[in-house]
Amino acid sequence: MPYVVETKQLTKRFGRQCAVAGLDLNIAKGEIYGFLGPNGAGKTTTIRMLLGLMKPTSGTIHIFGKDLRKERIDILRKVGSLVESPSYYPHLTAYENLEAWRKISGVAKTRIREVLDIVRLTDAAHKKVKHFSLGMKQRLGIAAALLNEPELIILDEPTNGLDPAGIIEIRELIRRLPAEYGMTVLISSHLLSEIDQIATTVGVLAKGRLIFQDSIEAMRRYAQTHVLIKADRGDRAWQCLLASGIRADWRDGRIVLADPSDERVAQAVRTLVRDGFAIYRVEEEKRALEDIFLQMTEGKAG
Amino acid sequence: MIGRLWKAECLKIRRKGFWFLAVLGPFGVVALQAVNYGLRKDYLLAQSEDDWGYYLANVGAFTPLALVLGIAILTSFLASIENETNAWKQLMALPVSKAGVYLAKFAVLACLLLVSSALLAGFALAHGLFLDLGGAVPYGDLFRRSFYPFFAALPILALQLWAATVSQNQATPITVGVLGVILTLTAHDLPDWMIWKWPTLRNGWDEPLFSALLGIAAGSLLVLAGMADFARRDVK
Numbered sequence: 001m002p003y004v005v006e007t008k009q010l011t012k013r014f015g016r017q018c019a020v021a022g023l024d025l026n027i028a029k030g031e032i033y034g035f036l037g038p039n040g041a042g043k044t045t046t047i048r049m050l051l052g053l054m055k056p057t058s059g060t061i062h063i064f065g066k067d068l069r070k071e072r073i074d075i076l077r078k079v080g081s082l083v084e085s086p087s088y089y090p091h092l093t094a095y096e097n098l099e100a101w102r103k104i105s106g107v108a109k110t111r112i113r114e115v116l117d118i119v120r121l122t123d124a125a126h127k128k129v130k131h132f133s134l135g136m137k138q139r140l141g142i143a144a145a146l147l148n149e150p151e152l153i154i155l156d157e158p159t160n161g162l163d164p165a166g167i168i169e170i171r172e173l174i175r176r177l178p179a180e181y182g183m184t185v186l187i188s189s190h191l192l193s194e195i196d197q198i199a200t201t202v203g204v205l206a207k208g209r210l211i212f213q214d215s216i217e218a219m220r221r222y223a224q225t226h227v228l229i230k231a232d233r234g235d236r237a238w239q240c241l242l243a244s245g246i247r248a249d250w251r252d253g254r255i256v257l258a259d260p261s262d263e264r265v266a267q268a269v270r271t272l273v274r275d276g277f278a279i280y281r282v283e284e285e286k287r288a289l290e291d292i293f294l295q296m297t298e299g300k301a302g
Numbered sequence: 303m304i305g306r307l308w309k310a311e312c313l314k315i316r317r318k319g320f321w322f323l324a325v326l327g328p329f330g331v332v333a334l335q336a337v338n339y340g341l342r343k344d345y346l347l348a349q350s351e352d353d354w355g356y357y358l359a360n361v362g363a364f365t366p367l368a369l370v371l372g373i374a375i376l377t378s379f380l381a382s383i384e385n386e387t388n389a390w391k392q393l394m395a396l397p398v399s400k401a402g403v404y405l406a407k408f409a410v411l412a413c414l415l416l417v418s419s420a421l422l423a424g425f426a427l428a429h430g431l432f433l434d435l436g437g438a439v440p441y442g443d444l445f446r447r448s449f450y451p452f453f454a455a456l457p458i459l460a461l462q463l464w465a466a467t468v469s470q471n472q473a474t475p476i477t478v479g480v481l482g483v484i485l486t487l488t489a490h491d492l493p494d495w496m497i498w499k500w501p502t503l504r505n506g507w508d509e510p511l512f513s514a515l516l517g518i519a520a521g522s523l524l525v526l527a528g529m530a531d532f533a534r535r536d537v538k
Contacts, residue, residue, distance in 0.1 A: 051395040053537040076397040087392035089383060091317050103310040104396045144392065 002065055004029050004152055004184045005050065010059035012045050019045045021208045023059070027186060027201070030178045034199030034216070035188035038293070042208040043188040044084055047156050050186075051081055063152065077105070080150035082158055086141030090130035094121055094140050097129055098147060105148040115143040118173070135166040142170065153177060154186045159194060171198055192223060192292070204296060211296045222292050226285040227265050229255040232278035244271045260284075307398060307406035314383055315410065320376065324414045327372045328422035331364045332429050339433055353435040355443060361426050362447040366501035369455045370486045372418065373462050374479025376411055381466035381475070390538050400533040408463055408525055415452055415459065423448035446503075446510055453514040454500035456521025458482060461497070464528030468535060 005027035012020040020042040027033045037043050048054040050061060052072045061068040063075045088097050098112045116122045119139040124132065129140060138161065145153055155174070159167045175198050177183040189195050195202060195216075202219040204212035212219070230253070231237040238250045246268050247258035257268055265282065272279055315321075338360065339346060350356035384390045394400060423444055430439065462482070465475040485498035492499040494506050500517050503510035 048391070048537070051391075053391055053394055055536060073397045073399065076395060079395070081392075081395045083391050083395065085387070087387045087389040089314055089389060090386060092314070096313060096316070100310045100313045101392070101396060103313065104306050104393075104398055106306060141392075148396075 002029075003027055003062075004031075004064060005033075005186065006062045007046075007050075008060045008062075010046070010049060010061060011057050012042075012049060012054065013057045019208055020049070020056075023205075023208075023210050024213075025203060025210065026213065027184060029184050030182065031201050032174065032178060032185040032187065032199050034195030034202045035186060035205065036190070036192060036195050036202055037188075037205035038190055041190075041205040043190075043205055044156055045208075046205070047081075047083055047154055047186070047188060050154060051079070051083065052076065053083070077148065078151040079154065080145035080148060080152070081154040081156075082138075082141040082145045083154075083156045085160070086137045086144075088129045088137060088140060088144075091128065093126045093128055094132070094136075094143075095125045097140065098144060101144055101147055107148050111147060111149070115146045118146060119143045120169075134161045135163060138162055138166070138170070142173070149181070150183060152184045152186070156188050157190070158187060159189070167194075174198055196220070196223070204293065206293050206296075211293070222295060223287060225260055225287060227257045227260045228281070228283050228285050229257065229268065229272070229279065230281040230283075231255065231272055232280070237272055237275075237277040240275050240277065241268055241271060246271065256285075303398065303402055304406060304409075307402050308409060311406050311410045315380070318379065318383065320379065320414060323372065323375065323379075324418045325421060327368045327418050328425050331361060331368050331422060332425040334364055335361050335426075336429060339429075343433065347435075352437075354430060354437060354440050357430055357433065357435055358426065358440070358443050358447050361422075362451075362503075365422065365447065365451045366455070366486050366489065367483065369415070369418075369451055369501050370458060370482050370498065371479075372415065373411075373455060373459050374476065374482060376414060377459070377462040377466040378472055378475050378479065380407055380411060380463075381469075382472060385472065385538075388538060394537045400537075401529045404463075404467065404529045404532045405525070407467070408460065408529075411459060411463065412456070415455070419449050419452040450503055450510050450514040451501040453521075454503060454517035456517045457497040457500070457524050460521050460524035460528055464524070464531065467528075467532055470538065 003026045005025055007023050007025040010020060010023040023046060035043055045054065049056050052068055064078065066075055068075055089100065092100065094116065095112060098115065102109065102112055116125050119142050121136060121139055121143060124136060129137065132140065138158065142158060145155065159170050162170060174185060174187060177185055187199065199216050202212065202214065202216055203210055234253055234255065235250060238248060238255045241248050241255065246264065249256040249258065257264060269279060269282060346356070347353055384393065393403060426448065427439065427444060462475060462479060465478050466472065469475055482498050485492065485496065486501065489499040489502045489504065497520065500513045503513045505513050
């Protein structure tokens with residue numbers, strides 16, 4: 001299957017420091033590819049290389065099956081991007097900002113209205129961008145990325161600095177892109193929850209290396225949560241569960257169920273209640289991204 | 303492609319005072335002579351038989367300074383438009399060549415300065431006529447003193463544009479600009495190969511045209527060199 005984005009052994013060094021090492025990204029058409037990793041993992045460096053803003057130290061990048069080194073301008077015609085914080089010209093209005101970029105890409109003038117409409121900035125079109133809130137600037141950045149009707153859109157931390165309502169709105173918008181416009185989306189984030197809600201495929205970057213690349217379902221298996229139970233006479237309760245054949249651990253005064261599936265949890269609770277243990281809390285323990293990374297890296301090593 | 307970039311650049315310099323500065327420069331140069339001649343016209347007219355020639359020489363004394371200062375301000379200003387929110391990355395992720403972006407910026411600046419030069423000719427002519435300097439207007443001399451410094455200053459423009467676009471910190475190009483102004487002030491004692499002497503149109507051959515031609519030649523080379531270096535670098 002031809003990939004929209006395909007990198008081979010992509011590497012970038014800054015002096016002696018290796019920011020990105022041997023990356024093999026594969027992004028298929030119509031996917032929302034979640035690019036996940038802690039700050040400083042090399043996400044932005046990778047994205048900058050994909051856009052031709054930085055030259056790789058070694059390795060190749062193919063987008064739409066074309067070599068980025070040879071056909072950069074041709075490729076960029078069909079790519080939209082928002083890298084790091086949104087860039088804009090503060091002394092110009094939203095409309096003028098888009099017009100400055102439109103003049104270069106050469107799409108129809110009516111497209112400006114369309115993208116302003118998509119990100120719901122129509123009412124603020126003729127306000128200077130320096131008076132915009134961060135959320136509006138971010139939306140303007142997304143509008144700019146959509147301007148040339150791209151086939152591939154690259155969004156680097158697009159929900160940074162947005163309020164919850166703004167995050168939901170942007171998420172809804174991104175989710176619509178592949179279905180309604182046939183776009184392929186690459187979205188980076190350092191938040192697992194963010195990626196988990198929209199991505200169809202996930203690539204995880206840690207210390208410049210791609211330690212995981214698979215479907216979101218495979219990712220969820222890694223990110224599995226634990227269910228903790230706090231009960232009266234906890235250690236006895238734990239032993240009671242073990243005696244009933246429910247696998248569990250005893251940790252910090254709590255019972256940790258090995259299998260967090262709904263049936264198992266229900267079974268465990270039923271068992272404890274039946275045997276007369278008072279249950280104080282049944283809670284889910286969300287795993288920090290760092291723990292998952294650790295597990296992934298260990299998995300690779302082992 | 304370059305036409306599109308040019309239009310985009312023209313849009314971006316709106317409301318930033320670029321055109322105001324382009325008018326202010328030549329206006330200031332002529333205004334200095336308005337003060338000079340306003341205070342001691344009789345004395346100045348007594349200095350020479352050729353009143354128009356003497357007047358134009360007086361105007362021309364400040365043209366190189368205004369030009370070098372203007373170049374430093376405009377280049378740094380133009381780069382700051384992209385630097386302010388790091389719009390370089392947004393701009394370069396569009397289907398453009400880096401060389402094209404660089405050339406468009408140079409073209410916009412050169413155009414602004416050319417307009418300034420034309421305004422200088424206009425202002426000087428108007429003020430000269432107002433002073434009633436007598437005799438035929440020396441249009442040739444007026445043209446030379448208004449436009450030759452612009453061509454002679456092209457290498458400085460190329461150098462400053464390069465410094466402003468590749469520097470992370472605008473203190474560097476400003477420093478280069480200030481040094482350039484100081485060098486231009488002392489142009490009298492500079493050797494002929496120093497580009498900061500060229501806008502004064504003084505050279506060993508005593509032929510102003512050579513300064514202008516040298517400026518065009520060296521300016522073209524420096525623009526190409528700056529462009530090549532700019533295109534080679536990773537985007538900020």
